[in-house]
Amino acid sequence: MHLEEKSLEQLTNGFKLFEGMQKDNLGYIYRGLFTQNITDSILALTENNLESVGESSKVKKRVFSIMVECLQNVTRHQTPESVEVVEPEQSGIFVIQTKNNAYQITSGNVVEKKAIPHLKQLLEKINGLEKDALKEYYKQILEDGSISDKGGAGLGLIEMARKSGNKLYYDFKDINKEISYFYLHTAISKELEEQIESVDLNNIKHLHDIVNKENIMLIFNGCLNQDSLINLLSIIEGQSIGAVDIKKKLFNIMVEMLQNIVKHGAKKDENMVGNPAIFFISQVGNNYILNTGNYIESHIVDTLSEKLDHVNSLEGDELDNFYTRRLLNFDIDNSKEAGLGIIDLRIKSGNKILYNFETVNEKISFISMQVKI
Amino acid sequence: MEALFIKATDETPEITLNHVTGEYCISHRSLPENAIGFYAPVFDWIEKFSQNPPVDEISFIFNLEYFNTASAKQIAKVLLMLEKLSEKIDVTVVWKYKKDDVDMMSSGLRFSKLLNMEFEIQEVE
Numbered sequence: 001m002h003l004e005e006k007s008l009e010q011l012t013n014g015f016k017l018f019e020g021m022q023k024d025n026l027g028y029i030y031r032g033l034f035t036q037n038i039t040d041s042i043l044a045l046t047e048n049n050l051e052s053v054g055e056s057s058k059v060k061k062r063v064f065s066i067m068v069e070c071l072q073n074v075t076r077h078q079t080p081e082s083v084e085v086v087e088p089e090q091s092g093i094f095v096i097q098t099k100n101n102a103y104q105i106t107s108g109n110v111v112e113k114k115a116i117p118h119l120k121q122l123l124e125k126i127n128g129l130e131k132d133a134l135k136e137y138y139k140q141i142l143e144d145g146s147i148s149d150k151g152g153a154g155l156g157l158i159e160m161a162r163k164s165g166n167k168l169y170y171d172f173k174d175i176n177k178e179i180s181y182f183y184l185h186t187a188i189s190k191e192l193e194e195q196i197e198s199v200d201l202n203n204i205k206h207l208h209d210i211v212n213k214e215n216i217m218l219i220f221n222g223c224l225n226q227d228s229l230i231n232l233l234s235i236i237e238g239q240s241i242g243a244v245d246i247k248k249k250l251f252n253i254m255v256e257m258l259q260n261i262v263k264h265g266a267k268k269d270e271n272m273v274g275n276p277a278i279f280f281i282s283q284v285g286n287n288y289i290l291n292t293g294n295y296i297e298s299h300i301v302d303t304l305s306e307k308l309d310h311v312n313s314l315e316g317d318e319l320d321n322f323y324t325r326r327l328l329n330f331d332i333d334n335s336k337e338a339g340l341g342i343i344d345l346r347i348k349s350g351n352k353i354l355y356n357f358e359t360v361n362e363k364i365s366f367i368s369m370q371v372k373i
Numbered sequence: 374m375e376a377l378f379i380k381a382t383d384e385t386p387e388i389t390l391n392h393v394t395g396e397y398c399i400s401h402r403s404l405p406e407n408a409i410g411f412y413a414p415v416f417d418w419i420e421k422f423s424q425n426p427p428v429d430e431i432s433f434i435f436n437l438e439y440f441n442t443a444s445a446k447q448i449a450k451v452l453l454m455l456e457k458l459s460e461k462i463d464v465t466v467v468w469k470y471k472k473d474d475v476d477m478m479s480s481g482l483r484f485s486k487l488l489n490m491e492f493e494i495q496e497v498e
């Protein structure tokens with residue numbers, strides 16, 4: 001699809017995506033190469049978000065330890081020995097969502113087809129064991145010392161089953177005759193002891209198809225504050241993005257877009273720490289498309305669109321002069337505003353800023369913004 | 374007067390202001406949510422220093438890899454204070470940027486045009 005068409009489609013999809021995910025309160029998707037740094041950032045991001053919504057420490061701990069196991073699984077097994085180069089569409093995926101009063105954690109990574117029977121057997125065995133039996137099995141494996149060269153012997157899987165108190169749901173999907181995707185899912189109920197009955201992994205498979213097709217690297221839906229912003233930044237910094245200058249631009253533009261939301265976003269629930277927002281990045285050819293969506297107070301819609309139109313209408317030197325005038329205008333200088341963010345986005349990206357408003361109610365509107373680099 | 378040293382974090386720069394060792398430097402990255410609050414001690418320090426400068430020459434180094442727009446304004450304020458100080462003593466601003474970092478170089482150029490003082494722009498590896 002042409003870049004213009006694609007980006008416009010994404011801009012309007014932002015609100016739909018947000019409305020859809022918002023009901024679920026939290027959710028993000030990371031797709032790409034998993035490294036220690038990226039894993040750490042994803043963990044920190046989740047910790048921050050669980051804190052923002054005031055989750056109990058018991059649930060927090062469980063979600064956290066299951067995530068650790070799950071992410072380690074992906075990191076260890078993301079490059080099967082028979083695969084020399086991991087194609088982008090073969091990158092691993094990690095998804096966390098809240099749905100049905102539970103945290104739903106899913107990972108997806110490539111496995112060699114010949115490893116599938118053993119994997120299935122292991123998962124079935126774990127799913128067939130009750131709490132105490134699981135513990136025994138865990139001990140037994142530790143004592144046997146039969147740890148594979150990738151450092152795992154199913155211990156991670158057992159841990160996940162123990163900590164979640166739920167079954168491990170799994171599925172496979174053909175990629176080619178050598179390899180498949182392996183999806184692994186578990187859930188942690190917010191009411192700790194509650195069992196999650198069944199899970200439809202087709203949703204996740206579908207979602208994976210979409211992010212692969214759209215080449216989306218990251219979707220974040222949650223509370224945005226300075227801490228989560230820093231974590232999101234380090235996820236992007238950890239990516240193997242080609243040229244250094246592009247990566248730097250991506251970083252700069254993310255900071256301004258996200259800090260805009262931290263400072264000017266509105267929320268429906270005053271108890272939240274941070275502002276609800278959606279953020280996603282996709283890659284189209286050599287371009288990156290950054291999208292944000294967040295609530296703002298309806299009364300600033302007119303001023304904001306005037307400002308955006310004005311900045312979009314300026315080119316070259318005019319833009320530069322406008323920046324300088326604003327830089328030295330110390331009347332606009334408080335902890336909320338320096339008056340430079342939007343101009344900076346326009347200058348650094350070299351593109352116009354696309355935007356769209358939707359009225360939610362009298363007081364609140366939703367703004368989608370898109371910057372291309 | 375006391376030296377000012379602030380350690381760098383993921384979101385705030387390292388600040389060294391020390392008239393004994395002759396180090397005046399802002400480095401790393403600057404993207405705090407509240408830039409005004411972060412730079413307040415820097416303004417205070419320069420203000421105090423300027424009232425009765427203990428040396429007659431300083432070289433003030435900016436070696437930033439990135440700053441957000443909220444910080445841009447605070448950096449402008451620091452520079453304006455240094456411009457004022459340059460009426461009393463010799464002040465040279467050294468603006469360093471990493472090779473190929475066009476954005477950081479143009480920020481330096483922008484500031485240098487706005488100020489009436491010694492301003493060097495240096496490419497570093």
